[in-house]
Structure formats: structure tokens, C-alpha cells
Amino acid sequence: MKGIVLYISRCGSTRQYAEWIGEETGFPIIDLKKDKEPDLCGYDIIVIGSWILAGKMVAHSWIKKNWHRIENKNVFVFSVSGDVPDEEIRKKYLDASFPNGIGSRISFYSFHGRFRKEDQNILLRGMLNFAAKFEKEGNLANNLVLGVDGVKKENIKGIIDQIKRLQ
Numbered sequence: 001m002k003g004i005v006l007y008i009s010r011c012g013s014t015r016q017y018a019e020w021i022g023e024e025t026g027f028p029i030i031d032l033k034k035d036k037e038p039d040l041c042g043y044d045i046i047v048i049g050s051w052i053l054a055g056k057m058v059a060h061s062w063i064k065k066n067w068h069r070i071e072n073k074n075v076f077v078f079s080v081s082g083d084v085p086d087e088e089i090r091k092k093y094l095d096a097s098f099p100n101g102i103g104s105r106i107s108f109y110s111f112h113g114r115f116r117k118e119d120q121n122i123l124l125r126g127m128l129n130f131a132a133k134f135e136k137e138g139n140l141a142n143n144l145v146l147g148v149d150g151v152k153k154e155n156i157k158g159i160i161d162q163i164k165r166l167q
Contacts, residue, residue, distance in 0.1 A: 001074070001167050003027040003045030006038060008059045013113035013151050014049045014080045020153050021047055024160045032062055045074045045163060051113065052081035052093060054131075060097040067102060074166055076159055078109040082148045085110035085155075109159050112150025 005027045007018035015031070022029040027047065030038045040046065050059030057063075057079050063070075079097070083089045090110040094103045120128070 001044040002042055003047060003074075003163065004038070004040065004043045005029045005047040005049070006032050006059075007049040008032045008051065008062070009049075009080075010051045010053075010058075011113065011115055011119065013111075013115075014051050014078075016114075016151055017078060017080060017111055017156060018047075018049050020156050021049075021159065021163075024156065025163055032059065036062070040069055040073075043073065045076065045166060046070045047076045047078070047159070047163070049078045049080065052079050052083075054127075055093070055096045057093065057097040063098070063102065064100070071105065075106040076109070076163065077106050078111055078159060080111045080113040082113055082115045083110070084150065085112055107159070107162060111155045112148070112152075114149045114151045 003025060005018045005022050005025075007014050007029070009015035009018070009031070018029050021027065025047075027045070032038075048059055048063060050057040052058070057077070059077075063077070079090075079093045081089075081093070090108060093110055094108045097103070098106070118125075
């Protein structure tokens, strides 16, 4: 089976995961910021990665808009955020990003990202400071304020294993 990896990245974490998935699978990699309408003909497996903003995947609108092009393919989606990924976080992002039933038709993964607040523009820093005030104590609240680097190649093992089972 042929596949392709599509991604949208902000701080580089999503791009890094996309590159690792591409290396492990041999799939080409496309940055959706540069190519908003990639040719998906001939691909059986579509992998889409995106960072999280305001509790949703930034790529959720691209996926919804293009669902008719990919719905009959094996679709793998991964989110990248400052949250330490567990089943509760994975479900939270899946439900927020795909409330209309698409979520039940994709394989969804949540990966730990890299984030340094000082690298963000002033608007995003302000939004993060505001969000941190409403976040309960814990990993995300601390990560919004202190930063985080949880990007590790080993995090992609589950998605790679599932893709390889299809091939």
C-alpha cells in the first residue's frame, strides 16, 4: 500500500514527527501550509499531523473540507500538544476536533510536543497566559507557563506498528 504524510506545524514538533513517520514508512511528506491541495490519488494510507490550538487540531478544518477525498482510505491522524498524552487527552482532542462522526472513522494518536513560550508572537503568548489561568493545576498549566519538550521518536511506535500491519 502507498501512503503519504501531511502535516501543519508551528513550533517544529509536528514536522519532526511527520519526518520520522516518513522515514519509517518511506511515505512522502507534504507541508499543508505550502501545498493546501496535495494530489492524493494513488495513496491508500493518509497520515495527517497537526498541532493543537484552543483545544482543537489546527488541521481539523482541512480534514473536514477534504473528507470526501480521503474517507475511503486508511486515515491516520496525530495531534501534537504540550499535554502529556494519555487516553483522556487523546479523547478530548479527538472529540473537540471531530464532533461530526469523522472521529470514529480515523485512527487517532496524540503525541507530546515541544513548546517554548518565548518563541511565540505576542498575541499567542497573551492567549497562552490567559488559558493558563483557567487550566486546572497539572501538566498543561505548567507547560503553558514553563515550556515543554516531550518530542521523542519512540512516541510514534503505535502509529508505525498499525501502518505496517496494513502493508
